[in-house]
Amino acid sequence: MAPRAIIPQLKTRERQSSSNVVWSATDLTDSPHAAPDKAERVRAMFAGIAGTYDLNNRLHSLGRDQAWRRRAVALAGVRPGDEVLDVACGTGDLTEALAAAGPATVTGVDFTAEMLDIAREKASGRPGRDGRPTPEYRAGDAMALTFDDGSFDVVTIAFGIRNVAEPARAVAEFRRVLRPGGRLVILEFSRPRNRLLRGLSGLYCDRIMPVTASWVARDRTGAYRYLPKSVASFLDREELTGLLTGAGFADVSENQMTFGIAVAYLAHVPGGASGGPSESGARIQRPGELE
Numbered sequence: 001m002a003p004r005a006i007i008p009q010l011k012t013r014e015r016q017s018s019s020n021v022v023w024s025a026t027d028l029t030d031s032p033h034a035a036p037d038k039a040e041r042v043r044a045m046f047a048g049i050a051g052t053y054d055l056n057n058r059l060h061s062l063g064r065d066q067a068w069r070r071r072a073v074a075l076a077g078v079r080p081g082d083e084v085l086d087v088a089c090g091t092g093d094l095t096e097a098l099a100a101a102g103p104a105t106v107t108g109v110d111f112t113a114e115m116l117d118i119a120r121e122k123a124s125g126r127p128g129r130d131g132r133p134t135p136e137y138r139a140g141d142a143m144a145l146t147f148d149d150g151s152f153d154v155v156t157i158a159f160g161i162r163n164v165a166e167p168a169r170a171v172a173e174f175r176r177v178l179r180p181g182g183r184l185v186i187l188e189f190s191r192p193r194n195r196l197l198r199g200l201s202g203l204y205c206d207r208i209m210p211v212t213a214s215w216v217a218r219d220r221t222g223a224y225r226y227l228p229k230s231v232a233s234f235l236d237r238e239e240l241t242g243l244l245t246g247a248g249f250a251d252v253s254e255n256q257m258t259f260g261i262a263v264a265y266l267a268h269v270p271g272g273a274s275g276g277p278s279e280s281g282a283r284i285q286r287p288g289e290l291e
């Protein structure tokens with residue numbers, strides 16, 4: 001189905017939730033990142049799968065997804081008094097894990113109302129206690145954040161940068177809203193470098209998961225066909241690291257997890273009271289540092 005025929009059908013939230021086709025097989029012949037209406041499609045897709053998103057994450061990561069998020073939180077080095085922003089927060093799993101680390105505030109931003117509804121429900125079921133703040137959720141666009149320059153000590157984005165229409169614009173925004181000494185953590189899927197593991201993971205991600213995840217979600221949007229295509233055609237590790245250093249981040253490191261299926265990138269804003277890194281550069285994780 002041609003994009004123009006799809007998107008007008010998705011004008012209202014009710015229709016977005018009814019899981020119309022967003023990514024047809026033809027749409028995914030080329031890289032989904034090149035679609036001129038990628039943002040509208042991504043929003044419609046997440047609106048369609050919001051209700052089963054967490055369940056599919058647990059099932060299809062074989063229970064690893066929350067461990068990846070906890071590792072991202074540990075890398076961010078959240079301290080008491082920190083102000084933390086979780087961009088593309090979705091249903092709030094990383095936002096909740098950040099809150100559990102005990103910063104002063106945690107704000108989650110996302111542009112899909114249906115995902116934010118679930119995040120807010122989670123937060124209302126877990127009121128802040130023992131120095132743990134209750135996350136505040138706001139609708140917003142990663143490429144045009146509505147926060148002043150230097151508002152946060154930590155910015156995170158998990159499985160979101162790949163879905164943003166223009167990742168470079170979002171990274172520039174992360175740099176802008178971080179204070180000197182601030183930390184950025186990007187958690188994103190990758191493909192294992194080992195050929196055998198890469199083949200096995202390709203079989204699972206390209207052939208098995210799209211069928212089983214679509215069945216669990218009763219999905220017709222094509223979200224789980226888009227997922228492996230969007231990973232395979234996204235920036236590779238070197239390109240993403242280059243994007244971060246090019247945006248003015250320093251001391252960028254790659255931290256791979258579960259054989260390289262997920263990678264957490266840690267980047268620093270130079271300066272700050274903690275004497276953060278002063279020179280640009282990228283550091284690749286040593287084999288012994290793998291999860």
Ligand SMILES: C[S@@+](CC[C@H](N)C(=O)[O-])C[C@H]1O[C@@H](n2cnc3c(N)ncnc32)[C@H](O)[C@@H]1O
Nearest residue numbers: 088089090110111112141142158159160163164
């Ligand atoms: C795969 S989900 C990740 C959700 C969550 N971070 C997690 O760890 O499960 C990607 C999210 O990115 C959001 N998103 C994509 N592009 C966005 C943008 N430009 N601004 C804000 N949110 C965006 C989608 O609405 C979706 O909720």
